[in-house]
Amino acid sequence: EAGVAQSPRYKIIEKRQSVAFWCNPISGHATLYWYQQILGQGPKLLIQFQNNGVVDDSQLPKDRFSAERLKGVDSTLKIQPAKLEDSAVYLCASSLVSVSFTDTQYFGPGTRLTVL
Amino acid sequence: DAKTTQPPSMDCAEGRAANLPCNHSTISGNEYVYWYRQIHSQGPQYIIHGLKNNETNEMASLIITEDRKSSTLILPHATLRDTAVYYCIVSPTSGGSNYKLTFGKGTLLTVNP
Numbered sequence: 148e149a150g151v152a153q154s155p156r157y158k159i160i161e162k163r164q165s166v167a168f169w170c171n172p173i174s175g176h177a178t179l180y181w182y183q184q185i186l187g188q189g190p191k192l193l194i195q196f197q198n199n200g201v202v203d204d205s206q207l208p209k210d211r212f213s214a215e216r217l218k219g220v221d222s223t224l225k226i227q228p229a230k231l232e233d234s235a236v237y238l239c240a241s242s243l244v245s246v247s248f249t250d251t252q253y254f255g256p257g258t259r260l261t262v263l
Numbered sequence: 264d265a266k267t268t269q270p271p272s273m274d275c276a277e278g279r280a281a282n283l284p285c286n287h288s289t290i291s292g293n294e295y296v297y298w299y300r301q302i303h304s305q306g307p308q309y310i311i312h313g314l315k316n317n318e319t320n321e322m323a324s325l326i327i328t329e330d331r332k333s334s335t336l337i338l339p340h341a342t343l344r345d346t347a348v349y350y351c352i353v354s355p356t357s358g359g360s361n362y363k364l365t366f367g368k369g370t371l372l373t374v375n376p
Contacts, residue, residue, distance in 0.1 A: 187368070189350060255306050
């Protein structure tokens with residue numbers, strides 16, 4: 148089966164510019180996650196969707212970050228305006244909400260953002 | 264969520280078993296132990312998870328102590344491709360809409376030829 152797709156793979160912008168990332172989860176996966184991974188650290192959850200509804204966005208900096216998942220499939224994560232500290236890898240993951248509740252999160256390759 | 268403690272780095276010779284420890288002394292009775300790994304420039308990859316019994320799959324074995332305060336991930340025959348950061352994570356559920364993972368810094372395992 149196809150994995151989680153993300154684009155672009157790399158993006159370089161200047162501070163105060165805007166940027167958007169796209170994610171296409173594995174077909175049929177109801178739950179979608181966006182993580183931020185700063186160099187040398189583990190991924191940090193930014194937002195979790197269940198179908199097209201938000202389950203958890205407690206760690207999303209809502210003054211500059213926004214995310215949507217229209218129609219419960221693809222998702223976009225936007226940063227506007229970007230700051231230097233937003234330089235990181237942005238990972239998308241998806242999981243199948245299974246009746247047996249033994250889910251696995253499948254991660255995409257990530258988008259490496261550099262803010263100059 | 265319970266916190267985990269892992270050594271920052273470990274080395275292993277190719278072909279030998281790699282034993283990666285994890286301490287989770289504050290784990291609750293309904294919390295699962297997950298292991299993921301992240302190869303350089305890739306997204307994390309699921310390895311294995313367990314509640315209280317030892318588990319084995321095609322990638323690794325997970326040994327959880329009887330008191331559940333620590334666990335060990337075992338890669339039985341490490342190869343160079345197993346060089347990665349390994350994350351031990353405790354999660355309050357194994358799935359469903361509340362399934363989420365809190366990553367620490369993990370252990371960098373380097374497999375040497």
